[in-house]
Amino acid sequence: MTPADLHALVLAFPETETGTSYGKPSFKAAGKFFTRIRSEDDSVVVYVDSLDHRDMLMEAEPATFHITDHYRGYPIVLARIATVDPVWLRKTLEARWLKLVPKRVSRACTPIG
Template identity: 60%
Template sequence: MTREEVAAIALAFPGCEQGLSYGRPSFKLNGKFFTRIRDEDDSLVLLEVGFDEREMLMEAEPQTFHITPHYKDYPSVLARIATLDPGSFRAFLERRFRKIAKKSVVKAWEAERRVTD
């Protein structure tokens, strides 16, 4: 993916906007951290990823998934943009969206998706 594709996927979620997290450009939803691109390694910070899942992802696709010491104690994983599948990225964001979006927004989003599917 490209950075533009990352932005298009993230901003397609209702309420997602570009902002700052800890002084760095990021995507926020409902005022909360959604994801961001790490300039250091051109990777995305993906939250809501349990430790077991993270280990499995890093073992199965080490060219895509990794962590740094900073993230080792958080339920998250880093994913290199160049090798991350867009559908997988969307699925990771959907998990986060369902957790931090307002329930009414999630319900409307789900209803809209049923109509278009």
């Protein structure tokens, strides 16, 4: 996956747009933080179900999944864009998107993919 592929994937979700978060370029869904590309390490910020889930991902695929101290206490994993499985990423982003957008939006939209 390339950054351009990721950009297209994220913006395919309805009600999603580019924005900024803490002065960094990001993507927002329904005006709320959705994800961002970390130019520092070519990774994407991905919310997951739990800290345990995040830790399992990092243990299973350390070449793809990692965190920084900033994200340590949050159910967030950083996924290297070049090696992340696009199917996993789409499904995980979709789960986050469903939590952010109003129910009227999610009910009216067919999931992408």
